[in-house]
Amino acid sequence: MPSPLSHAAVAALRARTPGTQSTTHFNHAGASLPSSATLEAMRAHLWLEATTGPMEAGVAGREQTERARLLAARLLNARPAEIALTTGCSPGWGAAFAALGPWRPGERILVARHEWGGNLAAMRLSAQRAGATIEVIPSDASGAVDPQALEAMLDERVRLIALTWLPANGGLINPAAAIGQVARRHGIPYLIDAAQAVGQLPVDVADVGCDVLTGACRKALRGPRGTGLLYVREDFLSRLTPAFVDTRSAPLGADGEPVLRDDAARFESAEASLALHCGLANALEEALEIGIENIRARIESVAQALRVQLAGIPGVTVLDQGREQSGLVAFNIAGLEAASVQRKLAEQGVVIGSNGVSYTPLDMEPRGLKQIARASVSYLTTESEIDTLLDGIRALAI
Incomplete structure (x- = not known):
């Protein structure tokens, strides 16, 4: 059974x-x-670009991309x-959404109420x-x-069906696998925004049952x-035609016609930061070495x-919902705007x-919330850091 990382392990990672x-x-949910x-992996590649030429250094960089x-x-x-990538x-x-192709009058997109605003913007523009x-x-x-409510619709x-697995505005964790079971029974495409989940929760795309899942690597x-x-699920790939292609995603064939790649790299561009890929490879390896189950246990604790x-501080309201919760902790302090709380703590x-x-x-x-303050933790977070945060909040809540 996974267990929170030991104090010694956390100290070594820090x-x-x-x-x-x-x-x-x-603010690990913003960027950790x-x-x-990871920094050295990027620096080393940038130095290689500077000393041998960026294109020449690309050979080594592409190895890290595949890693x-x-x-x-x-x-x-x-x-x-x-x-x-x-x-x-x-x-x-x-x-991925654009690659679904044109929408028709009367077609329906079903979303949870926690959907990320950026995704909603893209969906609304196409739907309108x-x-x-x-x-x-x-x-x-x-x-x-x-x-169950989804199935009735x-x-x-x-x-x-689109789902933001872990909302940006609090600690709720949506039942992604249960939604996936409904989507699969009815043969409806299922797209998951896992920006906050990847690296924080164990993610098994087969168990979740999604056709498409996206994640941000700067967070957990x-x-x-x-x-x-x-x-992109292998059997679903043929249903997606990228809105933009280039020499990597759809190179021209002998007849001069574009040939879409038969893998998910049809969504990649020929222009990419190989230094960032070097850093990403290292970060992924570190997360896997620690163990996502151990990371989850530590963050949850x-x-x-x-x-x-936080709930014990007068004037503070903890806003997190859900039976299962993540490392995002949402709260407000009576009489203070969240942005002001953020600025005062930053000082x-x-x-x-x-x-x-x-x-x-x-x-x-619907919840009558105009702003929320969000303290998001990592497996790196210590008890002394929590004490420092709580002291700052107590001073503001007076």
Whole structure:
């Protein structure tokens, strides 16, 4: 059985993470702190580019690209051919959504109320142009999306089910696998935004039952900003035609016609940062060595301890929903805007996040939330850091 990492193990990991020495970081859901080895992998490749030429250094860099792909496949229990390396979760999600092709009047897209605002923007633009509709799946009493309610909504016009697995505005974890069972029974494409899940939760794409899954590597994986993962189920790939192709995704054949790749790399570009891929490969290897189950156990323990102590501070309201919860801890302080809480804590060297309605409008508007303060933890987070955060919040809540 997985268990939280020991204090000695956490101390060793922190010693190899320069940022832990200079900041009290509670914005791991925005972007976490990379290790020295991840930084060195990027620096070494950039130096190789500077001393041998960027194109010449690309040979070694491409080896790291394929290493990252193999490691990402292990992480998600996928085949390497089902993995594309992207520049982030939103670019991967947007590329896959656009590749579904044109929408028709009357077609329906079903989303949970926690859907990321960027995804909603893309869906709404396409739906408005075509006369399609976006409808919200009801939530259960815990606040999570309700699989039974989803099944009751289905008909032949439903063309896509979209789910943000872990919302950006709090600790709720949606039942992604239960939604996948419904989607598979009815043969409806299922697209998951796993930006906050990848690297924080064990992710098995076969168990989840999704056709497409996207992830951001700068968050729980502690990879470099500007890297992401896109999983496309092998049997689903033929249904996706990228809106943009180039010499990597669809090279010209002997007859001069473009030939789409037969793997997920049809969503990759010929122009990519190989230095970032070097850093990503190292970050993936570190996460796998630690063990995602161990990471999950540590994060769950730390986040729950923080929630309990926050709830005991007068004037503080913990806003997390769900029966199962993540390392994102949402709260508000009475009389203070979340952005102000963020700024005041930053003045004390404590970094948190704050989200507005645009992040998760379908959830925040019904709950009457205009902003939330968000303290997101990592397996690197220590009890002393939590004490520092709580002291800062107590001072503001007076």
